[in-house]
Amino acid sequence: MSGQAEWESRPTGVLKRAPQRPALVDVIQLDAEDIIDRLGCSNDNKWRCNKLLDGLASVVRERVDFNVKKVYTSGSFGRSTALNYVFDVDMVFVIDDFDSEIMDEYFEEVLDALYYFDRGFEYKSGTPFCIKGVAGKFIDVDILITGDPYEDEYGNPGRFYSAFGSLQVDKTFRRYDAQFELLKPLVLLCKHWRNLAEGPFHIKSFFIELVCMDLVSNSATSSIHELFRDFLQWFVDGNSSIKNPNPYNGGYIQLGIDCEARVRHHASATLGKLRPYLRAGNHFSCPGCGLKRFLDATGAVQHLESGNCSACRGTQNARKAIHGFVSNHDETRGFLNRMLTDRREEAADGNSHLYDCKSCDAWPVTLSEGPVKDRKELLKLRRPEGPRASGVWLVGGLIRGAGNEWHAEGIDEVYPLKRFEAMLPMRFKDLVKPTEKVVEDPMAATRRLLAEAMKNM
Numbered sequence: 001m002s003g004q005a006e007w008e009s010r011p012t013g014v015l016k017r018a019p020q021r022p023a024l025v026d027v028i029q030l031d032a033e034d035i036i037d038r039l040g041c042s043n044d045n046k047w048r049c050n051k052l053l054d055g056l057a058s059v060v061r062e063r064v065d066f067n068v069k070k071v072y073t074s075g076s077f078g079r080s081t082a083l084n085y086v087f088d089v090d091m092v093f094v095i096d097d098f099d100s101e102i103m104d105e106y107f108e109e110v111l112d113a114l115y116y117f118d119r120g121f122e123y124k125s126g127t128p129f130c131i132k133g134v135a136g137k138f139i140d141v142d143i144l145i146t147g148d149p150y151e152d153e154y155g156n157p158g159r160f161y162s163a164f165g166s167l168q169v170d171k172t173f174r175r176y177d178a179q180f181e182l183l184k185p186l187v188l189l190c191k192h193w194r195n196l197a198e199g200p201f202h203i204k205s206f207f208i209e210l211v212c213m214d215l216v217s218n219s220a221t222s223s224i225h226e227l228f229r230d231f232l233q234w235f236v237d238g239n240s241s242i243k244n245p246n247p248y249n250g251g252y253i254q255l256g257i258d259c260e261a262r263v264r265h266h267a268s269a270t271l272g273k274l275r276p277y278l279r280a281g282n283h284f285s286c287p288g289c290g291l292k293r294f295l296d297a298t299g300a301v302q303h304l305e306s307g308n309c310s311a312c313r314g315t316q317n318a319r320k321a322i323h324g325f326v327s328n329h330d331e332t333r334g335f336l337n338r339m340l341t342d343r344r345e346e347a348a349d350g351n352s353h354l355y356d357c358k359s360c361d362a363w364p365v366t367l368s369e370g371p372v373k374d375r376k377e378l379l380k381l382r383r384p385e386g387p388r389a390s391g392v393w394l395v396g397g398l399i400r401g402a403g404n405e406w407h408a409e410g411i412d413e414v415y416p417l418k419r420f421e422a423m424l425p426m427r428f429k430d431l432v433k434p435t436e437k438v439v440e441d442p443m444a445a446t447r448r449l450l451a452e453a454m455k456n457m
Contacts, residue, residue, distance in 0.1 A: 020085070021085050021192075021195070021196075022038060022039075022192075023196075024192065024193060024196055024270070024274070025274065025277070027039065027189060027192060028189070028225065028228070028274060028277050028278070029277065031224070032181070032182055032185040032224045033185070035185040035188055035189055035224065036184060036185050036188060039083055039084060039188040039189070039191075039192055040080070040081075040082075040083075040084060040184075040188055041077070041080070041082050041083075041084045041087070042084060045084065048138075049077065049089060049138075049139055050073075052119060052135055052136050052138055052139065053073060053089060053091060053135070053141070055117065055118075055119060056091070056114070056117055056119075056121070056135055056141070057071040057091065057093075059113055059114060059116055059117045060093065060110055060113045060114065062113075063109075063112070063113035063116060064106075064109045064110060064113050065109060066095045066096065066097070066106065066109070067095060067096040067097075068093050068094070068095055069094045069095060069096055069148070070093075070094040071091065071092065071093055071094070072091075072092055072167065073089055073090065073091055073092075074090040074091075074092050074144075074163070074166040074167065074169075074170055075088070075089065075090035075142075075166070075205070075206075076191075076205050076209075077089045077090070078090065078170055079170055079173050079174070079177075079209070080177075080184065081173075081184060081187045081188060081191070081205070081209060083188060083191055083192060083195070086195065087140075088139070088140035088141065088142060089139060089140070089141050089142070090130075090142045090144060090163075090166070091141055091142065091143050091144065092144045092146065092163045092164070092166060092167070093110075093143065093144065093145050093146070094146055094147060094148060094164060095145060095146075095147055096147070096151075097147070097153070098145075098146060098147020098148070098151075098152075098154075098156065098160075099154045099156065100154065100156040100157060100160040101154070103128060103129075103145065103160075106145045107126060107131050107143075107145070110131065110143060110145070111123060111131065114133075117135070117136075119135060119136030119137075119138070120135070120136055120137060121133050121134070121135050121136075121141075122134045122137070124140075129144060129159075129160065129162070129163065130142045130143055130144040130145075130163075131143050144163040145163070146160060146161055146162070146163040146164045147160075147161070147164070148164065149161045149164060149248065158248045158249070159248065159249060161248040162246055162248045162249040164248065165246040165247050165248035165249060166246060168245075168246070168247060169245055169246050172245055173209065173213065176213050176216070176217065180216040180217065182216055182222070182224050182227055183212060183213065183216045185224055186212045186215070186216065186224060186227050186228065186231065187208060187209050187212045189224070189228055190208050190211075190212060190228065190231050191205055191208055193228075193232075193270065194208065197262075197263075197266045202259070203255065203259070203263060204253075206253075207242060207253055207255070210242045210243070210244070210245070210253070211231060211234060211242055212227075212231065214242065215227055215230050215231060215234070225277060225278050226278070228278065229271065229278040232267040232268075232270055232271050232278075233267075233271070234267075235263050235264050235266075235267040236264055236267050236268050236271065238264070240254060240255040240260040240263075241253060241254040241255070304318055304321070304322065306318070363382070363383045363385070363387075363393065364380075364381070364382045365379075365380070365381050365382070365395050366379070366380045367379040367380075367395070367396070367398065367408060378398065378408040379395070379396050379398075379408040379410055381395055381396070381410060381412050383412065383414075387414045390416065390417050391414055391415065391416060391417065392414065392415050392416075392417055392420040393412075393413075393414050394411045394412075394413045394414070394415065394420070394427070395410070395411065395412065396408055396409050396410040396411045396412070397409045397411065397427075397428060411427070
């Protein structure tokens, strides 16, 4: 479903106030903070939801017969990882004297109490652990009832304390979020990717959050795009289960077989389609459109020169834009390729837009010793232009001393090949032995010349 169609189909309420669902290719080009701004719930929406939930909890506390010890919001909304265009809220009611055998009575009392909630509550469905509905025609709410497992007097099954254990899960997530600044934007990006998939498969938000927690805690990268690539690759590699940290609903959460296959296909297709944006080392942006998908500055400029940049379509427009930038900055004006007929301030051929980066023709060289981690630079030179064909650039000489220390001597000279062969022994007399000339005996030379003359007769 397109963003516009999805937005128009939303009911009134908190989600109607959210922006349209963006395309994945647009989100993947954003930085981590911008992803949170684009996909996360706004402070205004959070305030409205919390105000509504506080009113709902107050009505339940006042009108049910059992004692409510504590109420808190859990799930994506409570962990601030809910998407701004589609989410629900988990409300956990921790009660005294909890007995899992009378869950139906608890839920019946809650629904009776919500009849008096002035904003209204529309019941949708229920499970053995919660009831689902819409509060105030504004937001979807799951109401969960549980007790304190440390005060269990009825031998309740551990699964009924899963909602109590979600409080510990939320604390663990917040601890990860404080330690890894890319966790929240990664979760939002991955949930958005899931929602844009075509086909009947669904990964729960909690599953995505757990995978993201595992990835950020075991990765050294500081790139949100590389982490998203690792998330997709996680599924492509055949992974389909993750450990549940909830102490009362432990074990592994496993994707269904059909879901696993569809998710793997969707992840593989996304990796193929968005490879230019997700490959490692994309640290450079186009100076025109800001697209961040290039390994170095050269790639970014080539994208601009190609005429495919959205900021200046067409090669002529691109060359004009580059010429304008180069000619208007003191730092780059030296790259202009001046004509003999040019005046001092401007080119005589005003429409040619000639520019030439002299750095592209330069020859740099660096000589080092040691492994990469402890590498020591011995010699570094740079020539504005490289040697001509059949020429030799004599960079320098390296001599290894008795203590395995290297001594570097920079030379930086260019010679024709034939002259270099003759010059080398003179440059390094101690290292290159000169070729000894053989002196021919005069009588032997005479006999050789006569023999050659006789052959030509």
